[in-house]
Amino acid sequence: MELALSILLGFMIIGAIFAIHAKDLLSAVIAAGIVGYSLVICFLLLKAPDLAIVQIVVETITLIIMVAVVLDSTREELKINIDRQQILNISLALIFILVLIFFFVQAIETLNPFGQHSLRMASAYVGETAAKTGSANLVTGVLFDFRGYDTLGEATILFTAAIGILSILRIKGKK
């Protein structure tokens, strides 16, 4: 399974790099879609079908909207000249990336191997969710019972996003 995951991750990296360097913005959007759809297969390989369903649907909808936007506006990339200010910005970004990688490596070394958790709550969730909530799907049982606040927050985020877009994208009453 690790071999398949590595191949998929390499594929995703190639797609992301191509998306940055593509001349045509439409092919860049489609190359960014490679990343999302490979992620779906990664989730399935890691035995997370709940996430995979959400990811494939949301990826499709966002890809459709992005393609519509690109077809409607411009397909050419804007040319930006690099001056001294931007060289400073880029070097600062590189320094931060190196620092972050250093600390990430240190943090990952202290983690447990994949699938072997050390939290008491994790074993309690796996063992007792079905008996306590009566839900055969443990993910839904945890999401809507033990972690109800999380779900309420996510729904509120979507609600707020829709309200925000409705209030920004109006033409009458703006002047």
Next chain:
Amino acid sequence: MQGMSLIVKKVAQLMAGLIFIYGIYIIVHGHLTPGGGFAGGALIAGSYILAILAYGSDTIKLKKEETGTSLTESISILFALMMAVAGFFIGTKVFFNNYLPAGKIGELVSAGVIPLYNIFIGIEVAAALLTIFLALIIYKEEIEG
């Protein structure tokens, strides 16, 4: 906004209903099989988006639709909140209390209030995604027209 070619229209006509029913299946079986409110709601919104993109519509109809979807999402999130608050008054006094009987594991009507939350969250997600999509389309139409 005009529609697409005849082939796209025919395929959308065949597929949109199937996608809609699959979304309802994912929501209703959220406590039994993988999926749940979020995935099913996104699927239902996807079926509407497919139909709108394939067939096209005029701005007045889309505006009527937008009013309906934004009302639907507000009402469904209000219902989810009211069900969570109802946990304060029934049984153990806890927010998000599962006050209905759990039933037999693996049956369609089981797990107390979890299927009801699934349904309301599914309606909320579908209506919210559709509202965002309709707002983008209507903005574009009004800018051009």
